Amino acid sequence: MSTRWYPAYQRGNPQLRVFLPNFWMKLVRCPVSQPPNIVHFIVSNEMTRMDVKNYLEKIYNIPVVHVSTRIVMGTTRRDPGKGYVVKDDDYKVAYVTLPRDVEFKFPDLFPENKKVEDDKKSLEEAKKGFRTYLEKNKKDPGSPGWFSF
Incomplete structure (x- = not known):
């Protein structure tokens, strides 16, 4: 899980509480060509479409029209040294559609x-x-x- 859990309540002042989201987003280049107003992210598996939209709109002030997500299964491969099968972690991909007049460029x-x-x-x-x-x-x-x- 995340290291950003809220600290336990303690009596007295000041209260040392910082509220940070337990989510992360990684901007990546899409392997296939997309229109210039679609942005490709790899996000935390716990994030929903509404979480992605609120995250971008509230924190980065980016106008979002639509968000679609999918879960990508991790690759399975045989371990070269030991010989048993190893599976990488699954991850979630989010495709964020921006308004038509907004163009994202790396x-x-x-x-x-x-x-x-x-x-x-x-x-x-x-x-x-x-x-x-x-x-x-x-x-x-x-x-x-x-x-x-």
Whole structure:
């Protein structure tokens, strides 16, 4: 279960009570192409359609038109070491439909051109540092790097 159970009531002030939901939602990319206003979530098995809708509307202020859910059975496979059959946990998938004018687009967290430029820059710095290391230890090639003059 969850670690977010309410603490036991104790007399006196202040009351240390924080009310957090026992639910979680994970935003994932849908394996098949969907319209831009449908968002794919993997949610807690205890969540209902109304829970998903209220969670998104009340906490994140996202307008939700419709929610459909389904339970996906976990995969079964044979354990390679022991040889017995192992079954992964089942999970629930929620498809959230947003209004027609709202379009969801995944953010581009790792833009290709900036990442390549940063990698090239760090590679050149590493090469430059290695060249200076070789120049320092040219006189004594067998000595360790920390023993330089």
